[in-house]
Structures are given as structure tokens and as C-alpha cells.
Amino acid sequence: MQQSVQALSDNAGLSTLPYAAGAAYPSGEDEHEPLCLLNTREDVLNHISNWAAIGKRILWLHGPAGMGKSTIARTAARRFLKQGRLGATFFFKRGAGDRSNASRFFTTIAFQLSAKLPTVKRLLAKAIKDDPSIIGKPKAEQFERLILEPLSAMNSLSLQALPLIIVIDALDECDNQDDVKRLLQLLEQCTSTDATRLQILITSRPELPVDLGFRAMSKELHHDVSLYEIQENTIRADIATFYKHQLPKIAEEHKKAYGIELPPNWPGAESLEDLLNMSTPLFIFAATVCLFLADTDADLEAGLAAILKEKHQISRLAQTYLPILRWPLSRPRTNLSDHEKRLRIKQFREAVGPIILLASPLSTSALAKLLGIREHDVVRRLNPLRSVLNIPRNNDDPVTLLHLSFREFLLDEALAEEFLVDEQETHMDLARMCLEHMRKSGHLRKDICKVQAPGTLREDIDAQTINNALPADVQYSCRYWVHHLSLCPDLSLYRGQVLSFLKGYFLYWLEAMSLMGRMLETVSALDSLWLLFSNDEVDELENFLLDAKRFLLQNVWMIGQAPLQTYISALIFAPERSIVREQFRMEIPCWIRLPPKMQDSWDALLQTLEGHENWVNAVAFSPDGKQLASASYD
Structure with a gap:
């Protein structure tokens, strides 16, 4: 027992x-x-x-x-x-x-x-x-x-x-x-x-x-x-073994799917030799080629020809990925006009650009909501790319890259050619979409999970309740909007948007981050915003960030434990002239009729370190003064 x-x-x-x-x-x-x-x-x-x-x-x-x-x-x-x-x-x-x-x-x-x-x-x-x-x-x-x-x-x-x-x-x-x-x-x-x-x-x-x-x-x-x-002939032999194992399986599946029987020795000694020359020493090339051929429609020979057409490319990454990206535009019987091809490439960048630059992968359903386009359109744009992307059958599972080199290829101006993804521009788009999504999705509001009782602890709220109230696209926006802002080349475009968001949604964002168990990330997010937007002349945004940081440090532990205390203890015990208190005064519950009289401004106390359940009996600073250790009988 x-x-x-x-x-x-x-x-x-x-x-x-x-x-x-x-x-x-x-x-x-x-x-x-x-x-x-x-x-x-x-x-x-x-x-x-x-x-x-x-x-x-x-x-x-x-x-x-x-x-x-x-x-x-x-x-x-x-x-x-x-x-x-x-x-x-x-x-x-x-x-x-x-x-x-x-x-x-x-x-x-x-x-x-x-x-x-x-x-x-x-x-x-x-x-x-x-x-x-x-x-x-x-x-x-x-x-x-x-x-x-x-x-x-x-x-x-x-x-x-x-x-x-x-x-x-x-x-x-x-x-x-x-x-x-x-x-x-x-x-x-x-x-x-x-x-x-x-x-x-x-x-x-x-x-x-x-x-x-x-x-x-x-x-x-x-x-x-x-x-x-490792000796090149050993690697070449291993890749040859891989091709001899995979290509007959692809031919057999092709026969079952389309009733087209290929020659017994397909793709033939010459084509196999070309594939080996193109692949060695990169296994990723061989794996991607086989995935592409397995996903190709009835014209398997044309798909192989599209791969071999690039055999004189200097870059192995270009040899690997350009044929796969060009295939949907040029395969037999497609007959796309130049305008239609440009439109398809633009749609490719709109869908795949975010995928390769997301801080954490999203499902097709969450990605569609974040991008503001129909899920069907996202799926349609990604379907030809199953040889380079892992696209789960369940639309609620995240889409991921099969290999990091695909991301590097698309961001390389010398390699990607017409499929180039502009990294800075895509981060700008993602920052804008995250901000808009938090404002307009309707999920960021007071009492997000409708628990009502202000003392409810986060650990007592069911995880599924939180995920229903904060879908994956909203959670992503809350966690990573500052990340994408930090990678934008011109922040002047976002100064007004950031101030507008903070003045309207700062407390709701804190509640959401608490529900996700990510309160510590809010401190680093505010620090990053200050570094991004501070300048010689302090303006309204910088004043709000300074006050928000003091408000957060004072309450980060409590809000992390009980999300709805954001609107009660955190607000009523803030200084009378706190910008956050003034901005969100209407969120103080009406049943608090006699709030305590507080000092006008923040005092010298930045933060109270909480967590011990008994008296603290010893403290010690690290030699560099950056860390503090405390001891207690709890």
C-alpha cells in the first residue's frame, strides 16, 4: 500500500x-x-x-x-x-x-x-x-x-x-x-x-x-x-538500393490506380543512372523524388521527365524542388495561360510562405482562419505539394515541412526563381494578420471560458474548454504576434496598430495567455515591444508599454494562477493614475462598490517574487547579480 x-x-x-x-x-x-x-x-x-x-x-x-x-x-x-x-x-x-x-x-x-x-x-x-x-x-x-x-x-x-x-x-x-x-x-x-x-x-x-x-x-x-x-561510392550504393526498393512499388501502385502497366525494368538503366547522379550524396533528393512520383497522377513518365529535365542545374536543391513546384503548372493537359500561372504562383506564396515561417506549425483549418481564406482553398493549394509537405488527412493536425531544406530553398533568391518567398514581407503579413485576428475573431474578451467565478484557478479549467474558447489560430496569434513584429523591416507601419490593440485588448490578451499557461511569455513580449518601439521622444505607445510592464510584474504570478483576477485584484490594486487602470476601468466589476484607495503612481517596488508557502529564511544572489535563490521550510 x-x-x-x-x-x-x-x-x-x-x-x-x-x-x-x-x-x-x-x-x-x-x-x-x-x-x-x-x-x-x-x-x-x-x-x-x-x-x-x-x-x-x-x-x-x-x-x-x-x-x-x-x-x-x-x-x-x-x-x-x-x-x-x-x-x-x-x-x-x-x-x-x-x-x-x-x-x-x-x-x-x-x-x-x-x-x-x-x-x-x-x-x-x-x-x-x-x-x-x-x-x-x-x-x-x-x-x-x-x-x-x-x-x-x-x-x-x-x-x-x-x-x-x-x-x-x-x-x-x-x-x-x-x-x-x-x-x-x-x-x-x-x-x-x-x-x-x-x-x-x-x-x-x-x-x-x-x-x-x-x-x-x-x-x-x-x-x-x-x-x-564517407566514401561516395558507399552512399551511391545505398541510394541505388533505395531507388530499387521504392520505384517498383511506385510502378505497382500506379498500375492499381490507373491500370497502366509500365515496362518491367522501369524507369530503365539510363534514367536510373541519371537519378543516381542527381541524388548522390543527398538522400533527401532521392526521398523527395519518390514521394513526388508516388503522388503524381496518371502520367508518371511525364513526371519523371520533369525531374530529369533539371539534371543540369548546378544546385542540388534546385534540382530537387523546382520540378516539383513547376509540375502543377506544366504537366500535360493543364494548358494554363501565363496569367493563370502567375496567379497560381501568387497563391502558392500566400499559402506556403506562412507555413515555412510560422513559429509553430498550424493545421490547414487554423491556417485558413489566420490567413482569412477558405480552408478548401488552402487544401487545394497544398495538395500538389505532398512530396515536400506533410499534410495530414485530419485537417486539425498541423502541416509540417518534410525537410528543412525546402524552407531554405524558397528563401534563397539565387535558387527559388519564380517561387521565391520574401521573408520580411511574409513576416509583415503574419504580424498584421495576427493583430487583426486577435481583434476581430471575437475570442479575446473578458471571461473567455465563461467560468464566471473570479477565484477559479487555471488548473481547474478543463483543457478542452480552453481549446474550444481559444482555437489554435487564436492561440498562435496571441503567442507569436510580437515574434513576427520583431522580424519586420519597417515598424512605423505598425505603431498605431500596436497601440490600438493594447488599449483595446491588453487585459484580454493577458487572460488568454494565462489560460494557455504562457504568462511568463508576456513579460518577454512586453520587453521586446519596448525595444522595438522606443525612441528618443517618449510617445503614447511607450508610456502605455512602461505602465503595462509595471502592471504585469506586479500581478504576473496571480494572473497566472487565476485568470479572472486580471479584472479584479490586478485592476483595483493598481495605482489611481495607472494608464492600464484608467484604460480598463470599466472592467472592474460593479459589485466592488468601495475599491481601496491606492497611491497615485507606481512606487519603487518592481515585483514581489511569489511561490513559497512558508517563511523565506535565506536568500542569495549569484556572483554576477543576475539570479536570486531563496530557501523556505515549505
Whole structure:
């Protein structure tokens, strides 16, 4: 009985850990992502197996885009899982919300390790119970308390004969370069002691932040393998095996669908040789070609001819993507006029431009609402692109890129030609659409979830109720409107719009962010707005931002706990001359007939740090003065 109670207590504690959905292997988000085919990539997979058996603590596998690093990482993770050695994984993915940054990296790794190691689970639950605020603390402290200390404290008898392995894929897709270097420093610390008994496989492009991180690491701890330096004939043989496996399947499916039988040796030795020459050493080219051919309509031969037509292109990315994008405009029997082609390309940019630049992926239904066009039109524009986009059958699941190189291709003026997406212009459009959507959707209002009782805690509101009241498109707008503004070249166009939004919707936005559990993001959003719009002469917008920041710091903890206190305690205890109080005075409930008499202006107190449930008996500043630690008997 005591053990059951302890297990329930541990599970309750672990349930508070922020978790990056889709980052672990296996995951539902990536269930259709490929593994290495049998008898392919054997050189590198054998190298990984040898490293796992007798190698150094960290293996860095690096190579340019399109060489199959993520496929190799998934295959290695699957093998380690079958061997009982997979401790945890984190598959970074740019533009995929919590997977595109390191904010939930250590909590996600810790959660997975706790599922593998019962002793770690108990120690981790105790660490969270002792300090519930650990989930919001700096990454170094999370690492020490949630990973290093529990692993180091484990009894040696509970460790298995071989170390557990952590797989970290696409580290270069973490969107903060400082975080990349910090993660590598902390992982080096984790593997520099035998107490943790971990090995770590990391894949990435050889980009400067990752490269510098490994250069600073002890050579005794890590070994690196360059995919680019693996013999070209080995890679070519693997790609040939891939084509010989996939192309007959495509021909057979084509026969079933259209009743057209292709020659037994289709596509023929010459075409296969051309495909191999175009593909080597990029597996992404071969994979994309096969996806394109599998999705091509009855004229499969014409689709193949469109691919081979680009074989003299200098850029491999252009060879990969231009035929796929041009196919809907030029395939047989289409007969589009030049005007119709220009219109289709414009519609392509309007739909795909936002997809490749969203901070977090959206479904077709949410994207349609954000863009202000019919969902049917979004689906129609995206359907020809299934070989480069993952478009789920369920229209409520997010559309994602099959490979980051497609985004890079579309943003490269030298490669994308007529399909070029203007990055700055698209961010301007997204910023405008987010602001308009928050104002006009009708979802941002007082008491968004209609709970009525002002003391209702956020944790007591059902998640489905929140998602119904704040659909995905509105949640995206609330979280990322400042992000897109920060990437606009000319902010003068938005000064009036931002002021109008804040004066009309600031409190409703705070309530929405509280309901989403994203209150801490509002502080950084206001800081960003101040940096974006401050100038030598303080105007109405800057005055509002200054007052909004004081209002928020005073109430961020309370609003995060009980969203409707935004309109009660937060407003009535604001200074009499607070701009926010004056602007939203009408939101103070009429049943508060004798509000307290408050001081005219904000005093010197910026923020009260809350969270302890007992007396604080000790405080200490970090040497650089940037962090404060507190201790209490709670």
C-alpha cells in the first residue's frame, strides 16, 4: 500500500514537468518519418554500434542538409530501444514550437529517464516536490537538479551493465545559438563523470555554434563522424538500393490506380543512372523524388521527365524542388495561360510562405482562419505539394515541412526563381494578420471560458474548454504576434496598430495567455515591444508599454494562477493614475462598490517574487547579480 501511495505521489510530481510533444522517439508526430532501409547506411550505423559498445561518451554525427542525419538518428534510436539502452531522445525541429528551442529540453529528457529508471523517478519527484519552481529556472539549474543529481545519486547496484544512450537530433535547429553552446557545455559535464553512466549521440549540420561547442569540449569525451567524408561510392550504393526498393512499388501502385502497366525494368538503366547522379550524396533528393512520383497522377513518365529535365542545374536543391513546384503548372493537359500561372504562383506564396515561417506549425483549418481564406482553398493549394509537405488527412493536425531544406530553398533568391518567398514581407503579413485576428475573431474578451467565478484557478479549467474558447489560430496569434513584429523591416507601419490593440485588448490578451499557461511569455513580449518601439521622444505607445510592464510584474504570478483576477485584484490594486487602470476601468466589476484607495503612481517596488508557502529564511544572489535563490521550510 505504501509503495502504491508513493508511486501516485511520484507520478503527480512528474506530471508538472513541461514536455516537448513530439521530441521523443517514438512519437505520433513523426510516426511516418522513414527509417534506413535494410542494407543501407550500414557503414555509419555500424560505426554508431561500435561507438555504443566501446566508444567515447559523446558521438557527434554531422553533415550538410539532405544527407539523412535524422533518418540515421531514428534508426539508431530504434535499435537502442530494442536493445533496452535508449534512455531518452530529443528531436529538434525548426518551426515546430517547443521542439525548435531548448526551453523544455532538460525537462523532456528528465521525464523520459524517469520512465526508464525507477530510482531516478523517485529522486526526480523529490526534487520537484522540494522545489516546484525548478521548472521555470535557468537551464543550468534544471540540468543539475533534474538530471545530474538524480543520476549521480543512484545506487551503483541499480545501474545496468551498459550505459544508457541519449539521442539528440538536429541540434543546429535549436533557434538560440547561445542555448546550443550551453547545452553542449552541460552535456560535457554530464558525461565527464562515471556516476551518470550515459552516452550521447548528437546529430547536426556542421554549423559554427555547434562546431565551436565541440571544439571547446575535451577530446577525451567526444568523437565526431562526418557523413560528407564517407566514401561516395558507399552512399551511391545505398541510394541505388533505395531507388530499387521504392520505384517498383511506385510502378505497382500506379498500375492499381490507373491500370497502366509500365515496362518491367522501369524507369530503365539510363534514367536510373541519371537519378543516381542527381541524388548522390543527398538522400533527401532521392526521398523527395519518390514521394513526388508516388503522388503524381496518371502520367508518371511525364513526371519523371520533369525531374530529369533539371539534371543540369548546378544546385542540388534546385534540382530537387523546382520540378516539383513547376509540375502543377506544366504537366500535360493543364494548358494554363501565363496569367493563370502567375496567379497560381501568387497563391502558392500566400499559402506556403506562412507555413515555412510560422513559429509553430498550424493545421490547414487554423491556417485558413489566420490567413482569412477558405480552408478548401488552402487544401487545394497544398495538395500538389505532398512530396515536400506533410499534410495530414485530419485537417486539425498541423502541416509540417518534410525537410528543412525546402524552407531554405524558397528563401534563397539565387535558387527559388519564380517561387521565391520574401521573408520580411511574409513576416509583415503574419504580424498584421495576427493583430487583426486577435481583434476581430471575437475570442479575446473578458471571461473567455465563461467560468464566471473570479477565484477559479487555471488548473481547474478543463483543457478542452480552453481549446474550444481559444482555437489554435487564436492561440498562435496571441503567442507569436510580437515574434513576427520583431522580424519586420519597417515598424512605423505598425505603431498605431500596436497601440490600438493594447488599449483595446491588453487585459484580454493577458487572460488568454494565462489560460494557455504562457504568462511568463508576456513579460518577454512586453520587453521586446519596448525595444522595438522606443525612441528618443517618449510617445503614447511607450508610456502605455512602461505602465503595462509595471502592471504585469506586479500581478504576473496571480494572473497566472487565476485568470479572472486580471479584472479584479490586478485592476483595483493598481495605482489611481495607472494608464492600464484608467484604460480598463470599466472592467472592474460593479459589485466592488468601495475599491481601496491606492497611491497615485507606481512606487519603487518592481515585483514581489511569489511561490513559497512558508517563511523565506535565506536568500542569495549569484556572483554576477543576475539570479536570486531563496530557501523556505515549505
